[in-house]
Amino acid sequence: MSQSFLPPTRLLMGPGPSNVPKRVLEAMARPTIGHLDPVFVAFMDELKGLLQWVFRSDNTLTLPVSGPGTAGMEACFVNLLEPGDKIVVCRNGAFGQRMVEMSERIGAEVIVVDQDWGRAVDREAVARTLAEHPDARVLAFVHAETSTGAVSDAAALAALAIEHDCLSIMDCVTSLGGMTLEVDDWGVDAAYSGTQKCLSCPPGLSPVTLSERAAEKIRARNYPVQSWFMDFSLVMNYWGGGGKRAYHHTAPVNALYGLHEALLILKEEGLESAWRRHAETHQQLKRMLEGLGIEFVVPEGERLPQLNAVRIPAGIDDAEGRRYLLEEHGIEVGAGLGPLAGKIWRIGLMGETCRPESVTRLEQGLRGLLGR
Amino acid sequence: MSQSFLPPTRLLMGPGPSNVPKRVLEAMARPTIGHLDPVFVAFMDELKGLLQWVFRSDNTLTLPVSGPGTAGMEACFVNLLEPGDKIVVCRNGAFGQRMVEMSERIGAEVIVVDQDWGRAVDREAVARTLAEHPDARVLAFVHAETSTGAVSDAAALAALAIEHDCLSIMDCVTSLGGMTLEVDDWGVDAAYSGTQKCLSCPPGLSPVTLSERAAEKIRARNYPVQSWFMDFSLVMNYWGGGGKRAYHHTAPVNALYGLHEALLILKEEGLESAWRRHAETHQQLKRMLEGLGIEFVVPEGERLPQLNAVRIPAGIDDAEGRRYLLEEHGIEVGAGLGPLAGKIWRIGLMGETCRPESVTRLEQGLRGLLGR
Incomplete structure (x- = not known):
């Protein structure tokens, strides 16, 4: 019964993971070494530099949290919020809702600025609330x-x-590497991302960066961070640099090899070039979808290039349509979440997936589905 | 400056990670697929079965937490403890101390049963305290x-x-796969482990299993679990089986490929055979160390076969000695932690590392170090 698992090859056009380049997969298959090996410690410093580069930040406290994006998200909230603190959360989708839930579990007082799902956050409403x-x-x-x-x-x-x-906390899980993002220029205090979107790594790590203002807040806390695993004051001693590392937890060595390689690939292309590639491929996708009469959920001007929410074409069953694309064409597209479940599909064009060939293959799949 | 990272090949004889078999590394390099792909969902069910097998448990709630052992540890504590709950923690080393710290952050009332570092927990003292x-x-x-x-x-x-x-919470990070361990027969309610010890995977995942009694406690909680990421009532819907998965977080797909392959390797060998191999190789190591006059920290009868704490040989500098073994012989051994820092080395014989050849190589290294 039990055999080695040989996954099929998919074109990953959902909300993540995106396709992972061979170079990244090969990097992850290199020999594991100790997480306190001097060679690994030097590697960590280099990886930190690459993360600062992709975040466009000089923040000292920049590191990959040893868990998926959700772990990096929670790490930011539990470190920057204390019980009784008041937080304003902008909620225009499932991840804004998750921010609310995490903040409530910390015992914070949560003020929500709601916006329709599918729309950008309303700056004026946020200004009024603040x-x-x-x-x-x-x-x-x-x-x-x-x-x-x-x-x-x-x-x-x-x-x-x-x-x-x-202090500001920014979720950039899906934006990092795929569109303009300037942590320092914008003055963001805490930003967290994931590896399985525009960085084109497997899921499992969450790059995070925190400003000096954020670090000061952590140092000045009245209560210890409720999570020992996520406590940046402890994690800082591990990722802090300077050659001396205090053991905190065992870093996911091979996953970090993969992230390092993925960032090298991005650096070879250039960050602005990658942003441009995402914008241009989105335009190609948009023309293709419009040619098939498929409608976007989000108004033009508020659309992500790398993640395209579209109405499920009339007459097509949600699950059956996605199954057809997956099984007949090897293409994964994403389902809707929450109030959009059963109504939309999410078409990712992230990282390695973001190529003209992906749009062409999806067009073939959609034409097959629609019988055109 | 930035180049692909090519790690050296080490013989990993520290406290983890242990050496990772080629088959596991190759499994991790297979193409990433979506974490909600039907093929992946079926894979998750099979992986869950393998985890039940290695834990010797029929627990429905058996899954790999998407983070290192410390994350699985904290997940057990935050789910089974509520603010004000009284917990008895047995503390005979660094990980018992970590249990105390995590419990305190939850707001539990912590009663500690202390034992000297290097000794087994005293059953009678625990009985009295309870x-x-x-x-x-x-x-x-x-x-x-x-x-x-x-x-x-x-x-x-x-x-x-x-x-x-x-309810009982058992840390079996270093024991799982390396020595007799019977979650169901012993009646353990929550057990957590790591992948980078006797399972010989890279670090980054934490296999966890919880009894029905533990699941009932979670369902009957008065307060929500303080961590959204680690809340088993949410994670259960994702790993719960039955074909329908509620999205919670993105599973670390490729790391799970590796864990699956590592468990297959263990199954091919047989669990009892692996336990025996660890016991026998420990005896070989013991003879070798005694031959060199190197002393164990732990009294015979309370020693782990797979992790051997020894006094640093007289006249040898801690850091310098480990550096010599690493650089001249490619062998990693572990330093001491806490009160044992600078006094002991920790010699791992875990999983793939646990072979007669490892003992032979270490002997060469130690002879070189001691000039004999």
Whole structure:
């Protein structure tokens, strides 16, 4: 019964994971070494530099959290929020909702700025809310809402946080590497991402960066961070640099090899070139979808290039249509989440997947599905 | 400056990671597929079966937590403890201390049963403490203390928990796959492990299993679990089986390929055979070390076969000696932690590393170091 698992080869056009380049897979298959080996410690320093580069940040506290994006997300919230702190959360999709739930579990007082799913966060509404709540400590928002395909003006929201003396937490799980993102220029205090989107690694790591303001908040906390595993004051001693590492937990050595290689690939292409490739391939996808009469959920101007939410074509069953694309064409597209379940599909064009050939193959699949 | 990272090949004889077989590394390099792909969902069911097999348990709630052993550890504590709950923690090393710290952060009332580092937990002391605290809800202990190389009588401790109507949490990070371990026969309620010890995978996943009694406790909680990421009531819907998976977080797909392959390798050998191999290779190591006059920290009868704490030989500098073994012989041995730092080395014989050839190579290294 039990045999080695030989996965099929898929074209991964869902909300993540995206396709992983051979080079990254091969890097992960290199021999495991000790996480405190001097060679590995030097590697960690280099990896940190690459993460600073992709985040466009000089933040000292920049590291890959040893868990998926959700772990990096929770790490930011539990470190920057204390029980009783007031936080303003922008909720325009499933990941904004998750921010609310995490903040509540910390015992924070949560003020929600709601927006329709599929729309960008409303800057004016956020500004009004921050003005009404001058005691708010944190503003949290999602740059690229993976559940709806909407982008919000992260620069403007981070600026509002500064203006109102809040720390900002930015979810950039789906944006990092796929579109303009400037942690330092925008003045974002905490940003977390995932590896399985535009960085084209397997899932399992969460790159995180925190500003000096955020680090100060952590140092000045009244209560210990509720999570020992996620406590950045402990993790900092491990990823802190300077050659001396205090053991905290065992780093996922081979996954880090993969992330390092993926960042090298991105660096060879150039970050702005990768952003441009995502924007251009999105235009190609848009023309293709419009040619087939398939409609976008998000209004033009608020759309993510790398994650395209579209209405399920009339007459097509959600699960059956996705099964057809997967089994007959080897293409994965994503289902809708929450209120959009059964109504939309999410078409990813992230990282390695973001190529003209992917659009061409999807067009063939969709034509087969629609009988055209 | 930035180039692909080509790690050296090491013989990993520290406290983990252990050496990873080529088959496992190759499995991890297979193409990434979607974590909700039907093929992957079927794979998850098979992996769950393999984990039940290695834990010797029929527990429905058996899964690999998407993070290192420390994440699986914290997941057990935050799910089974609520603020105000009384817990008895057996502390005979660094990981018992970590249990105390995690429990305190949850807001539990922590009663500690201390034992000297390097000794097994004292069953009688635990029995007395449980009798003195009839309102204790949880008993937590470490089966195989990675920081000292001592094994405790997990069967007896789990029996005490049942007798005193407590749930038991067992750390089996270093024991799983390397020595007798019977989750169901012993009546353990929650056990967590790591992949980078006797399972010989890279670090990054934490196999966990919870009894029906533990699942009932989670369902009957008064407060939500403080961690959203680690909340088993949410994770259960994702790993729960039955074909329908609710999205919770993105599973670390390729790391799971590796774990699956590692468990297959173990199954081909047979679990009892692997336990025997660890016991026999330990005897070989013991003879070799005694031949060189190197002393064990832990009294005979309380020693782990797979992790051997020894006094640093007289006249040898801790860091310099380990550097020599690493650089001149390609062998990693582990340093001491906490009060044992600078006094001991930890010699791992775990999983793939646990071969007669490893002992032979280490002997050469030690002879070179000692000039004999």
